Amino acid sequence: MSAQLYDTLQTKSIYLPTQAQIQDVRPLTELEKLFTIALPDGLSLNHKPGQFVQVSILGMGEAPISISSSPSRSNGTLEVCIRRVGDLTNAIHRLEPGDPIGLRGPFGHGFPVERMHGKDILFAPGGLGLAPLRSLINQVLDERTNFGRVIILYGARNPAELLFTDELQEWDERQDVELHVAVDHADENWSGNTGVITTLFPKIQVTAPNTVAITCGPPVMYRFVLMELLGLGIRDGNIWLSLERRMKCGVGKCGHCQINNVYVCQEGPSFSYAQIKRLEEAL
């Protein structure tokens, strides 16, 4: 067992980042790149799908980013999919292999993978929401025999914004994965489904009591996807989602991510719908 990257019992400082190194940079779209980060020798992340790390560049700042790689494929490395939207993420996009990058984490609670064993798994990511769910999708596929059906419904705004297209292709070719992709706005080369993610739901049938659904996407999407999932008869406790919030510390102190009395960085970011349906301001 290798040493933990981040020891919360460390005596130095909970805000001290470990300096890791960019190993590979892969552009995914106009706005998103996938970064493979190599941890310093002998360290491992030991993360669960759905957890996040605090990524930083000295002098630019720090931001919470979900982990995109599966624990089953992390060999001293992790992958994060980052959209450039601000100063820090633009600076990260300028990084090249060999450049240093700061890491803290993993933080929060991930998805309860063991409790999903034996169940049919329905993934419903929207847009950038595929980035955190890819971690769980690949773990499920690497332990395929532990699960029932695997269904993936993925929605993006347009074909150019589809993430991980090579993996989508791979999943599409697998006999043991049911993949449906839709784009809100098609272009002339698009021959697939057109419409928002909810238009994909009529294409599938599920055995509700044996199905676990995991969804991640922009706030506005949750309301509609939840209606579909509940409409299928999936239980509140079997619907999982990941909540996005502003975060500064990752350790339940800074106050930014609080929903009522719940620190998303501590109790989340992965929640079951049963946990948050009565939590005001959650959705």
Next chain:
Amino acid sequence: MTLKMLPKEVVSDWTELILSDYRLIAPQRVQDRYTFREIDSANQIELDYGTTILPPKKVLLPTHEDLIHFNVAENLVEPVLEDFPVVILGVHTCDMHAISMLDAVFNQDPVDQHYLSRRRNTTLVSIECLSPCSEHSFCKDMGTLSVPEEFDLHLTDLGSTYAVYIGSEKGKKLLDGFNYMLEPTSEDHNLINRVMSKKWSSFPYRLDADVTELPSLMTLGFRSSLWDELGERCLGCGSCTIVCPTCYCFDVRDEVEFSLTTGERARVWDSCQLNQFASVAGGHDFRPKQSDRQRHRFLRKYKYQSIAPGLVGCVGCGRCAESCLVDITPVGVLNQLFRRHSAARKIRQEVLIQ
């Protein structure tokens, strides 16, 4: 608990002795207000003072504090932990309760070493409040008019002397080598009893509800129109949270020196009342209305931070009311909510009887 007597004419000798080993922070008069400041001479100290503009939390959780120093060129990071011994002298009991709450927050796993290092090296000398320090304070309602057990030394002003209770080894150390402390006489004990029994009646009760009722009042009042009314008035300036002794929310930002090689990752105070507080990179704001932000502030104080019956996240110091430009006061808000809710309950009861 050990009691010693400190004659007022030797207080300055005592503080001079403290100054040789510690940074000494004490209330000082600035124009017509008081503020906790580092002092370098005993005559600057005002132990008989009204409430200070900022609470002593600013010593333990500075407005701006370096968490790590870094060197970009060499890719080095170094944590910054302060360990210089500090004495905070003359802390009112409400502020002592607030420090206990901050201790609980930063002691919670994973512990915040930056706060705790400073806290471990801080000696707290509290002072008994004998009369209300502000028209806005409601410490008696909040149960913060007696000192919590975290004090190191606790003073009670008896006129020509201070009664000094020794609460810890740290407090005892502050008296080491100071030879002018007297043993209490029976007359001193009588005087303490007289002063303390006179004290309680000089503080008013100002809340209609009992402190133990506040968490459930907040639950019942979640959808009250009162929040919209507050949202209309509130300017979103954040003063209420800045002056609050139990508010600790912070931002973390990087600052780089002109050389562009070295810099620091710093913690600075933030406020849930400011409009960027709950917004994320894509632009979505999870608490978009000022009424949402005011409600969050009040629910946090009176419900979310309640860790035991009668122990909520407000100590009743009244600083937020003092600093509010549009007169939003906790006493006003809590009493409004209580009256509206009691009225609603009364109507329901009448309906049930019919």
